[in-house]
Amino acid sequence: MEKELKDLREEYLQTPIPKELKDVVQAALNERPRKKPRVGRNILLSAAAALLIVTASVNMSPAAAKAMSDIPYMEKIIKVITFVEWKEEVNNSSAIIRTPAISGLENKRLEQSLNDKYLSESKQLYKEFTDSMAKLKEGEKGNLSVESGYEILTDNETILSVERYTDTISASSSTESQFDTVDKKNEVLLTLNSLFKDDRYLQVISRNIKEQMKQQMAADPDKIYWIEAEDDIEPFKGIDENQSFYINKDGKLVIAFDSFDVAPGYMGAVEFIIPTKVISGLLVGDQYIH
Amino acid sequence: MKNLDMNQLLAARITERQDNLYRLAFYYVKNQEDALDIVQESIRKALTSSNKIKDAGSIDSWLYKIIVRTALDVLRKKKKLTVADDETIEYLRSGEEDHYPDLDLQKALEGLSFKYRTIIVLRFFEDLKLEEIAAVLEENVSTIKTRLYKALQLLRANMTEQGETKRWKKN
Numbered sequence: 001m002e003k004e005l006k007d008l009r010e011e012y013l014q015t016p017i018p019k020e021l022k023d024v025v026q027a028a029l030n031e032r033p034r035k036k037p038r039v040g041r042n043i044l045l046s047a048a049a050a051l052l053i054v055t056a057s058v059n060m061s062p063a064a065a066k067a068m069s070d071i072p073y074m075e076k077i078i079k080v081i082t083f084v085e086w087k088e089e090v091n092n093s094s095a096i097i098r099t100p101a102i103s104g105l106e107n108k109r110l111e112q113s114l115n116d117k118y119l120s121e122s123k124q125l126y127k128e129f130t131d132s133m134a135k136l137k138e139g140e141k142g143n144l145s146v147e148s149g150y151e152i153l154t155d156n157e158t159i160l161s162v163e164r165y166t167d168t169i170s171a172s173s174s175t176e177s178q179f180d181t182v183d184k185k186n187e188v189l190l191t192l193n194s195l196f197k198d199d200r201y202l203q204v205i206s207r208n209i210k211e212q213m214k215q216q217m218a219a220d221p222d223k224i225y226w227i228e229a230e231d232d233i234e235p236f237k238g239i240d241e242n243q244s245f246y247i248n249k250d251g252k253l254v255i256a257f258d259s260f261d262v263a264p265g266y267m268g269a270v271e272f273i274i275p276t277k278v279i280s281g282l283l284v285g286d287q288y289i290h
Numbered sequence: 291m292k293n294l295d296m297n298q299l300l301a302a303r304i305t306e307r308q309d310n311l312y313r314l315a316f317y318y319v320k321n322q323e324d325a326l327d328i329v330q331e332s333i334r335k336a337l338t339s340s341n342k343i344k345d346a347g348s349i350d351s352w353l354y355k356i357i358v359r360t361a362l363d364v365l366r367k368k369k370k371l372t373v374a375d376d377e378t379i380e381y382l383r384s385g386e387e388d389h390y391p392d393l394d395l396q397k398a399l400e401g402l403s404f405k406y407r408t409i410i411v412l413r414f415f416e417d418l419k420l421e422e423i424a425a426v427l428e429e430n431v432s433t434i435k436t437r438l439y440k441a442l443q444l445l446r447a448n449m450t451e452q453g454e455t456k457r458w459k460k461n
Contacts, residue, residue: 011396012411027330
């Protein structure tokens with residue numbers, strides 16, 4: 001049997017290595033990791049801590065809040081800060097959950113409802129993590145890693161776009177993102193519907209995304225999108241009004257998909273920038289998208 | 291800073307061992323596309339949790355661990371997705387027979403569960419030490435030893451069984 005195992009080993013070692021492997025490996029290595037380098041994060045943390053004190057005092061004392069909004073410079077600063085950060089490590093498992101909070105909006109109802117949503121979702125995530133830790137038997141290793149945080153995608157005079165992401169790594173890994181875009185002047189939360197005159201945009205954008213998918217696939221054989229029905233995979237049919245989106249720094253509409261939504265896992269989370277000329281006739285106005 | 295060094299070291303190890311990682315992934319899924327997916331996904335996971343590496347010497351087995359997990363995960367997902375008709379299965383089976391010279395052992399090996407197969411592959415094909423396999427599978431060394439012994443026993447049993455059926459068919 002020793003000899004036969006050796007023969008099998010030869011066979012195994014002759015597994016053909018595809019020439020794409022090098023590129024795939026390099027591409028994966030060059031991907032921007034979600035975690036920030038240590039030094040950067042510490043700075044971020046202390047900055048967050050400092051801001052936390054500000055928020056805390058605003059939250060605690062209405063007098064302080066009033067005093068601050070009387071200071072001219074403090075008045076109109078709309079920003080996103082890290083409101084709460086939870087960190088926990090049990091056995092081999094860890095969770096880092098950063099909850100953003102928006103401050104400075106005069107529309108306190110909007111501010112409050114966004115911040116409440118952020119906080120309750122973070123709490124839910126943290127609860128799920130501790131629940132799954134509790135299910136593990138004593139001494140067993142967990143190997144679950146949850147990291148949740150946010151990124152400010154656009155912050156200019158008119159709009160603020162915030163992405164919140166959750167990376168879950170256990171036996172498999174997945175990333176889910178949610179986006180919120182706030183009109184800073186009118187202080188309202190933007191929805192896809194609110195950007196367009198009527199729902200014709202759904203078809204127009206869906207068609208444009210399919211075209212982009214086809215073009216990308218034709219230009220690069222490594223890219224795969226699920227456009228046509230294949231095996232048991234549900235093909236991409238089109239977007240609906242609840243589709244994730246944001247407005248980027250160039251004032252372009254970006255449609256975002258989570259990993260596995262419209263493409264195989266190796267493609268990761270994918271985004272499509274919709275050329276403004278495709279939708280310009282359908283837009284309510286050009287103050288956000290241009 | 292320490293983390294940064296570790297990431298560089300990790301990237302270097304990945305680049306150096308990419309063929310091994312791919313082969314192992316391929317062993318599970320038997321097709322290039324999925325194997326490449328697994329390698330890519332594993333590198334992603336490795337980079338995001340590089341702070342968990344305790345010492346540089348354990349990088350290799352840690353990488354194998356991620357590959358094995360990701361591969362099994364893909365297989366689990368596939369199980370739910372793919373339904374092949376009899377013709378396809380028959381075709382694939384005959385293809386396999388053309389391909390492997392050491393049919394009896396190969397078949398005997400395929401007959402084992404992944405729990406045992408992984409140990410055989412890591413020990414005999416990837417030349418890992420028992421301690422390293424223990425690290426990959428997160429078991430203690432004596433468990434691995436017992437399992438390896440059991441795996442070899444099962445292999446022998448499977449082979450004799452197949453050999454006997456063959457002989458019996460010939461008669």
